[in-house]
Amino acid sequence: MLIDARTLPDGSEIAADLCIIGAGPAGLTIANSLARKGVRVALLESGGEDYDPEVNVLAEGEYTGIEVEPLDVTRVRALGGTSTIWNGQCRMLDPHDFEERDWVPHSGWPFPYEELAPHYARAHAAMRLEPVEYDIAVWSKQTELPYLHFGEGMGFNRVSLIRALDFWSGYASDLREAANVTVYTYANVLGIRTTDEGSAVENLDVTTLAGNHLTARARTFVLACGGIENARMLLLSNDVHTNGLGNGHDLVGRYFMEHPRFTSGTLLLSGDGLPIRNLYDVHYLHDGFSVRADLGLTAAAQARERIGNVLGRLRPADRKKLSPGGRAARNIWQDVRRGRVPVNFMGNLWQAISDLDEVAGSAYRRLYRDQHAFAETWELEIYVEQSPNPDSRVVLADVRDRFGQPKAHLIWRLTDFDRKTALRGAELFAQAMGAEGLGRVRLDITEGEVFPPSTGWGHHHMGTTRMHDDPGRGVVDGNAKVHGVENLYVAGSSVFPTAGCATPTLTIVALAFRLADHLEGLGKGVSR
Amino acid sequence: MNIRTRRGFLAAGLAHTAVVTLLLSGVKTAGASTGLATPEHWAKAAGVGPHMADLGRCCIEWGAAELDPRVLVARLNGALTARGLYPDDVSPAALRAALKELRRHEFLAGEVVRVDGWVLCRSEARGYALSVVAAARS
Numbered sequence: 151m152l153i154d155a156r157t158l159p160d161g162s163e164i165a166a167d168l169c170i171i172g173a174g175p176a177g178l179t180i181a182n183s184l185a186r187k188g189v190r191v192a193l194l195e196s197g198g199e200d201y202d203p204e205v206n207v208l209a210e211g212e213y214t215g216i217e218v219e220p221l222d223v224t225r226v227r228a229l230g231g232t233s234t235i236w237n238g239q240c241r242m243l244d245p246h247d248f249e250e251r252d253w254v255p256h257s258g259w260p261f262p263y264e265e266l267a268p269h270y271a272r273a274h275a276a277m278r279l280e281p282v283e284y285d286i287a288v289w290s291k292q293t294e295l296p297y298l299h300f301g302e303g304m305g306f307n308r309v310s311l312i313r314a315l316d317f318w319s320g321y322a323s324d325l326r327e328a329a330n331v332t333v334y335t336y337a338n339v340l341g342i343r344t345t346d347e348g349s350a351v352e353n354l355d356v357t358t359l360a361g362n363h364l365t366a367r368a369r370t371f372v373l374a375c376g377g378i379e380n381a382r383m384l385l386l387s388n389d390v391h392t393n394g395l396g397n398g399h400d401l402v403g404r405y406f407m408e409h410p411r412f413t414s415g416t417l418l419l420s421g422d423g424l425p426i427r428n429l430y431d432v433h434y435l436h437d438g439f440s441v442r443a444d445l446g447l448t449a450a451a452q453a454r455e456r457i458g459n460v461l462g463r464l465r466p467a468d469r470k471k472l473s474p475g476g477r478a479a480r481n482i483w484q485d486v487r488r489g490r491v492p493v494n495f496m497g498n499l500w501q502a503i504s505d506l507d508e509v510a511g512s513a514y515r516r517l518y519r520d521q522h523a524f525a526e527t528w529e530l531e532i533y534v535e536q537s538p539n540p541d542s543r544v545v546l547a548d549v550r551d552r553f554g555q556p557k558a559h560l561i562w563r564l565t566d567f568d569r570k571t572a573l574r575g576a577e578l579f580a581q582a583m584g585a586e587g588l589g590r591v592r593l594d595i596t597e598g599e600v601f602p603p604s605t606g607w608g609h610h611h612m613g614t615t616r617m618h619d620d621p622g623r624g625v626v627d628g629n630a631k632v633h634g635v636e637n638l639y640v641a642g643s644s645v646f647p648t649a650g651c652a653t654p655t656l657t658i659v660a661l662a663f664r665l666a667d668h669l670e671g672l673g674k675g676v677s678r
Numbered sequence: 679m680n681i682r683t684r685r686g687f688l689a690a691g692l693a694h695t696a697v698v699t700l701l702l703s704g705v706k707t708a709g710a711s712t713g714l715a716t717p718e719h720w721a722k723a724a725g726v727g728p729h730m731a732d733l734g735r736c737c738i739e740w741g742a743a744e745l746d747p748r749v750l751v752a753r754l755n756g757a758l759t760a761r762g763l764y765p766d767d768v769s770p771a772a773l774r775a776a777l778k779e780l781r782r783h784e785f786l787a788g789e790v791v792r793v794d795g796w797v798l799c800r801s802e803a804r805g806y807a808l809s810v811v812a813a814a815r816s
Contacts, residue, residue, distance in 0.1 A: 302784065303782075303785075303786050417797065577790070579798060580790075580797035581785045581786065581788060581790055581797065582785070584781065584783070584785035584790070584797065584798075584799055585782045585785035585786045586782070587778065587781070590796055590797065590798065591796070591797050592794075592795040592796045592797070593792065593795050593796075593797060594795065624684070
């Protein structure tokens, strides 16, 4: 059932066993998992079925530190949440991302990859990411598209499966028909109200832009508003705990993580180069399903270098820049062809010293023989796993929104460790290319200037209600329950203790399935 | 340095072949009679522009103590021997294969240098330096 909260009489009460705040991928997945399970579910969404600028202005916020895109541009308040505007790229976290790595500060999940593996399988099915195939050789055979072959060294190919699923479109018909689920649109939660001692949630303070005030009561609550808003909501809920709900150890909002990305340099491929049409670009397969590949560094290489996870993305260099280089190469190449290459020790030594001669020669030949088919020069873009950093955080701003609530203020800060990951990661990609004889990399970054001003981000907001079984080290426990609050859970990327270098949505959905199982396991009625 | 673009790097790579051709065809560099020629002398004699000189000079700057071609060759031979890669015969094919394997080893082991931004393994950086130094002495 779908109800526009603006149509409810002022002072109405919403009653349910489970109340979920936020109808993005996490909230919708939990609601749908519990549909037809005998649990009364109320799903509260700030927006409606379509993007509404009057609503989305509530997602505005401030920032200091690294310059970012406006927060209301990268977050959507509507059914489906930000899945209404994403590009659908999905990949699982690596198994070692879950481990405590003694060289990565604050790393380690409460459970291993194997715990989440079955839920990843469910997430793939729910997101129609099938076939679940991450072997690039298989995709190359199917698509007849080439890729760079790595041996047993430090580099490998990562595959992402892509479907820009709008979660509301995906779940809408089931949820509309489910008798036990009610979706309330235009229902803005202003605060989470607890018992006097603050150990349990009693109700939610809800209002609409039409001005009617509502109260939502349930046995159990799930906060699923996104990586920034989850923290803001806990900080706003400070009527009993003045620092905010679940914030007894001053952790709420801290450890904000993103995936900073930037072009680190240029890859010049040897041999025939790489056709423009290859698996490193998005390749459409069928019915909105696509696949693409990126470069990765092995867990062993990361451990040896004591850096975080990192992803490399190849993009063809600007072809306008190729032409002058090609002309210069042509002139010299013609001179070389007129000469006679001698056969003796020194001559062969010099020829064999480097495969750059082959690089340059083939570059010229390929560039002029079929300049639309191949490219030898590629930009190497780096996506970095930002390490958990308590000084990178979401706090409440001085400015307020239309409801008089402080907006979110994002303070995004990177560390020397992140700079090391970026620099050494780029260098290791260069080494991997050289080791395999694939080409050479010219890096534009130096130790002092790792993250250039053009550094972008993945619009992945993570870590602000991090998961740890120790209340002194995490906002939620291994089941995603807020420490010290017996009936409040958090869903979404805000619970990620570490970020890996994978896009987060697949993991968000897998965690949502896991949480739904846990809530169902609590017993009929989702009792405390 | 000019090796900042693809054009420069391609030119340097091609000039690497050019220096072999010119050197072993008996072309003398401008500084040969007075000792070690500068990279600019060599570049002028070779007539292939400044790119090779730039890359060679960068490599020389990296390994300033290795200006003697005999030392450079000894280091290359030593690197091959240390890894058990030195071929039983020094036929061109065998040597090429050995050096290719040496490059792989060095890249994987992180035995690399940044030369004007390019990430090169030590053996190929020495090779570039050797090209310039040996050409100057021919």
